Amino acid sequence: MAEEPRGAWFGFGFCGFGQAPGSGRGHQVRSPEPLHVGVDIRRVSASWSYTAFVTRGGRLELSGSASGAAGSCRDAWASEELLVVPGSGALLQAWAPGTALRGEPLWAQDVVPEAEGEGDPGGEAQAGRLPLLPSTRAYVSPRPPFYRPLAPELRVRQLELGAEHALLLDAVGQVFSWGGGRHGQLGHGTLEAELEPRPLEALQGLAMAEVAAGGWHSVCVSETGDIYIWGWNESGQLALPTRSLAEDGETVAREATGLNADGSQVKRMAGAEDGAPAPFIAVQPFPALLDLPLGSDAIKASCGSRHTAVVTRTGDLYTWGWGKYGQLGHEDTSSWDRPRRVEYFVDKQLQVKAITCGPWNTYVYAVEKGKS
Numbered sequence: 190m191a192e193e194p195r196g197a198w199f200g201f202g203f204c205g206f207g208q209a210p211g212s213g214r215g216h217q218v219r220s221p222e223p224l225h226v227g228v229d230i231r232r233v234s235a236s237w238s239y240t241a242f243v244t245r246g247g248r249l250e251l252s253g254s255a256s257g258a259a260g261s262c263r264d265a266w267a268s269e270e271l272l273v274v275p276g277s278g279a280l281l282q283a284w285a286p287g288t289a290l291r292g293e294p295l296w297a298q299d300v301v302p303e304a305e306g307e308g309d310p311g312g313e314a315q316a317g318r319l320p321l322l323p324s325t326r327a328y329v330s331p332r333p334p335f336y337r338p339l340a341p342e343l344r345v346r347q348l349e350l351g352a353e354h355a356l357l358l359d360a361v362g363q364v365f366s367w368g369g370g371r372h373g374q375l376g377h378g379t380l381e382a383e384l385e386p387r388p389l390e391a392l393q394g395l396a397m398a399e400v401a402a403g404g405w406h407s408v409c410v411s412e413t414g415d416i417y418i419w420g421w422n423e424s425g426q427l428a429l430p431t432r433s434l435a436e437d438g439e440t441v442a443r444e445a446t447g448l449n450a451d452g453s454q455v456k457r458m459a460g461a462e463d464g465a466p467a468p469f470i471a472v473q474p475f476p477a478l479l480d481l482p483l484g485s486d487a488i489k490a491s492c493g494s495r496h497t498a499v500v501t502r503t504g505d506l507y508t509w510g511w512g513k514y515g516q517l518g519h520e521d522t523s524s525w526d527r528p529r530r531v532e533y534f535v536d537k538q539l540q541v542k543a544i545t546c547g548p549w550n551t552y553v554y555a556v557e558k559g560k561s
Contacts, residue, residue, distance in 0.1 A: 196542060196557070198224045198233060198242075199533075202493075202516030202550025206238045208253030219515030219522065221533045221553060230554075234267040234319070235547025237494075239286060241265040241272065249274060249290075257290040266319035270331035271295070273319055281322070283335060296335050300324070321348040328355075343386065351402035352494070356409075357386055362396030364389045364409055372405040372421035373474030380474065391476045392417065403492030404548065409476070414486025414502060417476040424495040425526025426510030428479050432469040434526050481507055481528050493546035498553075499528070504540030506531040506553060516551050 200209055205216035209224050224230065224242075232243040239253030249262035255272065266273040272289045276282045282294040300322050320329040327338045328348050339345060344360035353369030365386035366375040373380060376389045392409070397417075401408040406420030406427060418427050425431045481487060481501065489500040496510030496517060507528040508517040515522055518531040534541055534555055543554035 195229070196539075196555050198230045199553045199555065200224050200240075200550060201518045202547070203237075203514035204253075204550065206253040208235075208238070208240045208550075209242070211252070213515070217514040217522065218550075219518075220520045221518050221531070224552075232264060233545050233552045233554075234265050235545060235550060235552060236267040236269050236286070237548045238269065239267060240547065240550075240552070241267040251289060255286040255289045259290050264319050266329065268331040271329070271335065273329050275300075275319075281329070283329070298336055300327075320350055321345060340386070347400055349400055349402040351407070351492075352404040354402065354405075354407070355386075356400040356402045356407055358397055358400045358409070362398065362412060364392050364397050364400055366407065370474075373472040374402075374405045374407050374420035376407060376419045376474065376476050378474050380472070389476065398488070399490060401490040401492045401497075403497065403546075404494035406492060406495075406497070408490045408492055408497060408499075410487045410490050410499070414488065416479040416481065416487050416490065416499060418479050418497070419473045419476045421495075422470050422473060422526075424511035424524050426492070426495045426497050427470070427473055427477065428497070428509050428527050429470040429473060429477070430468060431526050432471070434524055435469065437524075479528070482530070489544055491544045491546040491551075493551065494548035496546065496551070498544050498546055498551055500541045500544050504534075504542070504555075504558070506534055506541045506544065508551065514549050516546070516549055518551060518553075 199221035201218045201221045204211045204213050204218055210218050210222040229245045230242050231245045234241045239251055239255040242250045243262050243265050247261050249259045249265050251257050262274055264275055271283045272286050273283045279299045281298050281300045283296040284294050322328055326341055327336055329335055330337050345357055346360050347358040349356045354374045355368050357365040365388050367383040367386045370382050371380050375383055396412045397409045398412045399410045408418045410416055422429050422431050425434050485501040487499045488502050491498050498508045500506055507530050509525045509528050512524045513522050538558045539555040540558045541553055541555045545552050
């Protein structure tokens with residue numbers, strides 16, 4: 190069997206605490222740069238002020254406001270409240286980032302570890318499995334109680350946490366959401382909170398392959414490559430027209446489309462070329478189908494606080510939403526309310542294989558085309 194090709198990780202966006210790539214002037218990197226922290230990075234988990242890297246050899250390295258390193262790590266999950274690291278055997282440990290990996294952990298619990306190599310075909314680089322603990326039907330929360338069990342009837346494949354909400358993908362591709370809903374991020378058509386996982390009725394009968402939770406928006410990718418997106422659109426992170434970008438002159442004028450039948454909140458102001466008022470969507474409380482340019486099929490998605498990144502089946506990367514710190518990778522700090530391809534990887538003949546967004550930055554794993 191041919192050896193799995195090794196690619197490289199790249200980073201761009203906010204680096205105000207010196208986190209990798211960390212070479213940007215004004216605390217920002219506007220175009221993808223290769224990461225030079227450690228070697229052979231396998232997993233990346235990014236918080237606002239620091240990033241955790243896990244190598245294929247099991248070494249954990251922290252970059253940014255939290256620093257330190259440890260061995261014998263197979264995963265890590267970074268948040269501003271907690272750094273969660275599976276320890277030896279069945280031990281799961283969590284530190285406050287400022288004291289990470291030093292002294293006694295803030296919290297520790299024995300959990301049953303996953304089977305070695307589960308969910309990691311071919312050893313390909315991934316963005317990580319935590320905060321889900323699938324073998325214990327539970328997940329880790331950045332706020333107490335840190336260990337939160339899930340209903341035993343839920344056969345969980347993936348779990349993602351936003352700022353105030355959670356998304357869950359089960360074994361048959363059904364999506365559940367719960368938590369805060371004031372920005373429509375739960376996708377149930379209301380702005381109400383949900384205390385327990387509730388299935389998204391709008392996606393019933395559609396098998397999903399992946400979910401991603403932003404600060405206050407949500408994305409899922411179907412098994413056929415379609416993208417569904419909902420929640421807050423303040424910075425164009427839903428790829429829907431938004432007032433803030435129009436007022437900044439950074440969005441394309443669009444024709445009015447009338448009242449939305451799907452319950453989305455629409456605000457209108459003058460601006461379309463034909464004199465009709467342009468529609469601006471502040472909140473989209475139902476999943477909306479999003480088409481990528483050229484009819485591309487999506488296979489992976491990740492969300493930052495207010496930006497979105499999607500990888501296509503052909504290995505292209507599209508980003509949109511808030512771009513103040515260069516986290517969209519377009520060599521500028523503009524925000525976009527429509528998908529835009531990151532040309533760096535096209536120009537370098539690189540195929541994107543994995544993506545993970547921090548709140549204000551983005552990390553990408555790519556290999557040379559023809560070697561994947």
